[in-house]
Amino acid sequence: MRMNEQTARDAEVARIHVEEEIQGMIDNLDKSNETIDKYLQEYQEFASELPLEKKIELISDLVKYQEHYTKVHKFQSQQRKPMTKKQKREYYMAVIKSNLGWRFKDFKDLLKQLDRDDLNQLWALVKEYLSIRRTSSDKEMELWVELKKMYEPDPEDQLWT
Structure with a gap:
C-alpha cells in the first residue's frame, strides 16, 4: 500500500513539473509572437512609407549581407574544427613553397636533367x-x-x- 502511495505522489510531482515546463514554453511562445507582431507592424508601417527604389536597395543590401554572413559562418565553422593530418601537411607544404619560392615542378625537372x-x-x-x-x-x-x-x-x- 505504501508503494502505491509513493508512486502516486511521484506521478503527481512529475505532472506538476511537466505542467510548469509546458506553461513556461507557452509563455515564451506568447512573448515571441508578441515580438513578431510588433516588428511586423513596424515593418508594414515603414514599408508603406518607402518608395520602390529604396525598397529595392534595402532588399539588395539584405541579400549581400546574407551572402556575406554565410561565408563568414562557413569560415568560422571551419576554424572551429581541427585540421586533419592531410590538411596540415598540405597547408605547411604550401607555406614552405610560397616562402622559399620553391617549385616542386622545377625540382622534378632538375632531377630529370641530372x-x-x-x-x-x-x-x-x-x-x-x-x-x-x-x-x-x-x-x-x-x-x-x-x-x-x-x-x-x-x-x-x-x-x-
Whole structure:
C-alpha cells in the first residue's frame, strides 16, 4: 500500500513539473509572437512609407549581407574544427613553397636533367674540396675516413664493374 502511495505522489510531482515546463514554453511562445507582431507592424508601417527604389536597395543590401554572413559562418565553422593530418601537411607544404619560392615542378625537372656523369663530376668536386680543407676536429676526421671507406671503389662489387 505504501508503494502505491509513493508512486502516486511521484506521478503527481512529475505532472506538476511537466505542467510548469509546458506553461513556461507557452509563455515564451506568447512573448515571441508578441515580438513578431510588433516588428511586423513596424515593418508594414515603414514599408508603406518607402518608395520602390529604396525598397529595392534595402532588399539588395539584405541579400549581400546574407551572402556575406554565410561565408563568414562557413569560415568560422571551419576554424572551429581541427585540421586533419592531410590538411596540415598540405597547408605547411604550401607555406614552405610560397616562402622559399620553391617549385616542386622545377625540382622534378632538375632531377630529370641530372645524369650519372654530372653526379660523378659533382662527387669529384666534393672530394677535392674536402681533401684540401683541413678537418676541424677528430670527429670530423673520423667521419671523413668513414665516407672515404663507404665510397671507395670495390673491384669485387658489381656496382664498380
